[in-house]
Amino acid sequence: MTDDLRTQLRAAIASADGFSEDSLELHDYQEHADAVLAIVQPELDRLRTMYDVVSERENDLLKERDALLLHPEHHATTTAEQPLCAECGHPKDEHEDADEPVSVGLCKTCDADGDEDNAWHNYEPPAETA
Ligand SMILES: [Zn+2]
Ligand SMILES: [Zn+2]
Structure with a gap:
């Protein structure tokens, strides 16, 4: 995933300079791509963490919902315990x-x-x- 992103960044930077991806030598724009990736990667990691937290919460809620659908009397118990x-x-x-x-x-x-x-x-x- 990161390598794909790195390749895309490299191609985008090269094309902003007027070069097509095919015309690049292996060493061209590697440092540029790394520099951009260094900025973008922490942000992506942060979003990934947030996404994981939300997904986990969603899973919990779906499980809770299923439990309530299967056992409606459970809701009565929890309401009574409030x-x-x-x-x-x-x-x-x-x-x-x-x-x-x-x-x-x-x-x-x-x-x-x-x-x-x-x-x-x-x-x-x-x-x-x-
Ligand atoms: Zn009241
Ligand atoms: Zn009341």
Whole structure:
């Protein structure tokens, strides 16, 4: 991969100087290609690392999704294990985030219960017991 890139860089630099790739001697533009590659390579490595992290996260999410599709009851368990809102006592996941920083979110369970007056509030973490 790197060698391909190096070849492409070398050809591009040569062509910017008006030479075709075929007309190059073996030693021509090798140092130029190395100089460009030295700048580009760390950036490529950084992107590769980011890509790996994202791919890993995507894999985890796909596995989680498959697990939920296969075992929907698992979701109920995890929701039940969530910390409960200090405001209304419903699990964290039932609370939607506010659209804007100045407004408040909605507790879907309160809303479904018809408790409209109290449904609109941001999730409050429970007081630390430990
Ligand atoms: Zn709440
Ligand atoms: Zn609630």
